[in-house]
Amino acid sequence: MKQEKSDVQDVGPETEFGVRARALFRDMTLSAQKITRATDYDAFLDDPYGAYSKLRATNPAYWSPGRNAWLVTSYEDITDIERSSAISFSERCQSRFALLSQRRRALIPTVCQYLPRHLGHLDADDHSQLRPLIDVALSPSRVRRFEPMIRRIVAAQIDALSSRSELDLVEDLFVPLPLSIMIDVLGLDAADAPQLDAWSRRILGPFDFEAAPDVVLCEKEAATAGMASKFREALKTQKADGVLWALGNAAAEANIPEDDAICIAIQILTGAYESLRHAVALGLHAALGNPAWTAANTQGDGALSDAAIDELLRFDSVVQRVTRTASQTIECQSAVIARNERIFLVTGAGNRDPACFNAPDTLSTNRPPQPHLAFGIGRHYCPGARLARMVMRIVLSRLLAADPPFVIDPNDAIFLRSEANRGVQAWPVRGRVARQGGL
Numbered sequence: 001m002k003q004e005k006s007d008v009q010d011v012g013p014e015t016e017f018g019v020r021a022r023a024l025f026r027d028m029t030l031s032a033q034k035i036t037r038a039t040d041y042d043a044f045l046d047d048p049y050g051a052y053s054k055l056r057a058t059n060p061a062y063w064s065p066g067r068n069a070w071l072v073t074s075y076e077d078i079t080d081i082e083r084s085s086a087i088s089f090s091e092r093c094q095s096r097f098a099l100l101s102q103r104r105r106a107l108i109p110t111v112c113q114y115l116p117r118h119l120g121h122l123d124a125d126d127h128s129q130l131r132p133l134i135d136v137a138l139s140p141s142r143v144r145r146f147e148p149m150i151r152r153i154v155a156a157q158i159d160a161l162s163s164r165s166e167l168d169l170v171e172d173l174f175v176p177l178p179l180s181i182m183i184d185v186l187g188l189d190a191a192d193a194p195q196l197d198a199w200s201r202r203i204l205g206p207f208d209f210e211a212a213p214d215v216v217l218c219e220k221e222a223a224t225a226g227m228a229s230k231f232r233e234a235l236k237t238q239k240a241d242g243v244l245w246a247l248g249n250a251a252a253e254a255n256i257p258e259d260d261a262i263c264i265a266i267q268i269l270t271g272a273y274e275s276l277r278h279a280v281a282l283g284l285h286a287a288l289g290n291p292a293w294t295a296a297n298t299q300g301d302g303a304l305s306d307a308a309i310d311e312l313l314r315f316d317s318v319v320q321r322v323t324r325t326a327s328q329t330i331e332c333q334s335a336v337i338a339r340n341e342r343i344f345l346v347t348g349a350g351n352r353d354p355a356c357f358n359a360p361d362t363l364s365t366n367r368p369p370q371p372h373l374a375f376g377i378g379r380h381y382c383p384g385a386r387l388a389r390m391v392m393r394i395v396l397s398r399l400l401a402a403d404p405p406f407v408i409d410p411n412d413a414i415f416l417r418s419e420a421n422r423g424v425q426a427w428p429v430r431g432r433v434a435r436q437g438g439l
């Protein structure tokens, strides 16, 4: 029988992703019993897949009163809903701004201009006007031409670090690497890296505009306006072939305002900055935790195939869920979702659905082709997927080679504390010098 919102009650932490545990976790007066629950929630964040599996088996589309949203965990329901024309991408962004006071809005005029124009916040008509810009700019042939440059940057950054005795794989490698690569991809000046790094961090900072302190909003505004003006200047001097040039050119040809091209360039830099580092870290963590799979896939020389990268992405993905709003009633396999109700499509759960993936909780060496959901599905499918696979393949192949540059223990990875995105926030390792007993 299909669920409707009015049928369901909050059924507790097991099927509710530990929502009560999270509330308790925030409670500053923790009793002994509450601490146990908080620890449960921590365990969930470290490995959410067991909880997904229980929820999918009992209630694949579940109305969560705690989150005021449907949690959809079955592959079939996720793909049905994502392909339906009854979902809105813009509603969430619009309601965020609708609630914002005039005074706060006045603090972030550039953010208010650009954020609703992000591809991820556009519904069908606006999206189909702007999406071709990024598809042209990141075309297969252009992305292929980046491979030698990416190999050079990866080799140089890893070599420079391997002589250190101790380092943090995340801060020292996985953060700067995508930034250096994307600066080259966009055709920007490497000397601007520190500034672009600082702006990216601020742009990606808190999105709760009503709750964030004024100073945080002002920093976000300055970063967005600063990056936009840097890209506007760079567009004037761009050489043909870079991604920024291609965006500007495609916008001019289609009579689309330059600001839309700049907004997309900001999404490319900030999107890659955040997702690439976590994807590389999660892939490395999964590979090191499964030595037999890694040995079979690297054949000793560390060279991973694109199919192996896709299996790593399916197994543990950065984006665990995407949010939509029903613009009309949606009837999927497991539920009837009413207009205006919020939906979390838990793609991380869809990627472990046994109805689609045989033995989903293990890394497979020969899985039959079945699209995973790590890059999304449908019209908003990640336009950076090709580039992301290439970067992951090159970095992971080097780190898993027979003579690895670092001594890496998967148990030292410290995971991000977030339900919506998985990732690694710190990962202490030792360099080659320490491995050889030099220090």
Ligand code: HEM
Binding pocket: 118, 119, 120, 121, 131, 134, 138, 267, 268, 269, 271, 272, 275, 276, 279, 317, 318, 319, 322, 323, 373, 374, 375, 376, 377, 379, 380, 381, 382, 383, 384, 385, 387, 388, 389
């Ligand atoms: C492994 C790394 C990456 C992962 C896991 C990832 C994941 C995703 C996912 C799941 C979506 C769809 C979001 C939704 O449906 O709401 C998406 C969209 C997007 N991604 Fe990525 N991404 C990655 C790398 C990149 C890179 C390298 C770029 C830029 C070169 C990029 C740029 C974008 C943009 C601009 C969108 C919005 C597309 C649209 O709404 O039409 N991503 N990404």
